[in-house]
Amino acid sequence: MKYGIIGAGAMGYRYGVMLQENAGVDVDFIDTWGPNVAKVREQGGVDVARDHQNHHVVPINIYYPEEYQGHPDVxxxxxxxxxxxxELKRDASLFHEDQYVFAAMNGMGHFEKIAQYFPENHIIGGTAMIATVLNGPGTVDFMGPKGSEAMHMSKYAGHIDTTTKQVMADFKAADLNPIWSDNFMGMCMSKVVFNAVTNSLCTMFEIQMGQFIEYPGVKDMATQMFNEAYDACERAGIKLIETRQEEIDSVETVSRAYKYHYPSMYQDFSKGRPTEVDYINGYIAKIGREHDYVCRVHEFVTHEVHLAEMMRQYRHPEIPVAEK
Incomplete structure (x- = not known):
């Protein structure tokens, strides 16, 4: 099978490079960020490291949407x-009836947009517990030891078919370690509620996950936020694929495994970009409101992250305090 990556960023590079190098399949990358495309072409590929070590350039094919002539299967x-x-509007001329699409983006809201361009039974959803950092144009850092990658897959509509089985087989060959689920919304929301704790709180305090888990009150904070999210999902008829306790335990396990990682929300925040908090904590709060349940903590955290975003304009260099 041939794959086309839309978005040559941290996770796009991670999936594309691992499919190309480990599974031996053809991969093309589509991107619209000029400095990224230019850097890859200048250095002959993408600079890949793992946990800041063993930098090496992996040759890849990268294109702007308007110049791409290929026809990926997925x-x-x-x-x-x-x-x-x-992005989808700009890429629309590249999409064809026979193609499938896979997405494992953070937050919720993307599948409805993708469904405007692809048949619902050609959409494969996923969640990825895979930490990756885009250090700059054309350079990416895979966080965590080899074999630590973990992800889930599910169909947006319909049953698993031949193409979907082949995608899963390629992901396995790429060492992405996919696990199949027949519970699409439960799969998606299990990742959303996890990110609603780690991503948002690490962003507000501008800390790595390993620093976050050092605070002894993390378990109590996570429990409160997970309970609220699970209560909202239960009212919406969504059964998550992990229990409340499994989600609570995963905060410590994942945070220690990726102790040097800054979550993707912080990466956006630190670069002055808008965060995806509305699609994570805000989405949980939306589910609650739609089912007569107020997610007070998630409503508050959504506002607090937006407040932190706005406060960036008032930052000044620290002024040394004179000794008395």
Missing amino acids: WIVFKKQMQLAD
Whole structure:
């Protein structure tokens, strides 16, 4: 099978490079960020490291949408939620009736947009517990030891078919370690509620996941936020694929495994970009409101992250305090 990556960012590079190098399949990358495309072409590929070590350039094919002439069997989409609608519109001429699409983006809201361009039974959803950092144009850092990758897959509509089985087989060969689920919404929301704790709180305090888990009150904070999210989902008829306790335990397990990782929301925040909090904590709060349940903590955290975004304009260099 041939794959086309829409969005040559942190996760787009991770999936594309691992499919190309480990599974031996053909991969093309589509991107619209000029400095990224230029850097890859200049250095002959993407600079890949793992946990800041063993930098090496992996040759890849990268194109702007307007110059691409290929016809992948499956598109893999990794864009920020706020950018997706414009990206799909720009790429629309590349989409064909026989193609499938896979997306494992953070937050919720992207599948409805993708369904405007692809048949619902050609859409494969996923969640990825895979930490990756885009250090700059054309350079990416895979976080965590080899074999630590973990992800889930499910069909947006319909049953698992031949193409979907082949995608899963390629992901296995790529060492992405996919697990199949027949519970699409439960799969998606299990990742959303996890990110609603780690991503949002690490972003507000500008800390790595390993620093976050050092605070002894993390378990109590996570329990409160997970309970609220699970209560909202239960009222909406959504059964998550992990229990409340499994989600609570995963905060410590994942945070320690990726102790040097800054979550993707912080990566956006630190670069002055809008965050995806509306599609994570805000989405949980939306589910609650739609089912007569107020998610007070998630409503508050959504506002607090937006407040932190706005406060960036008032930052000044620290002024040394004179000793008395």
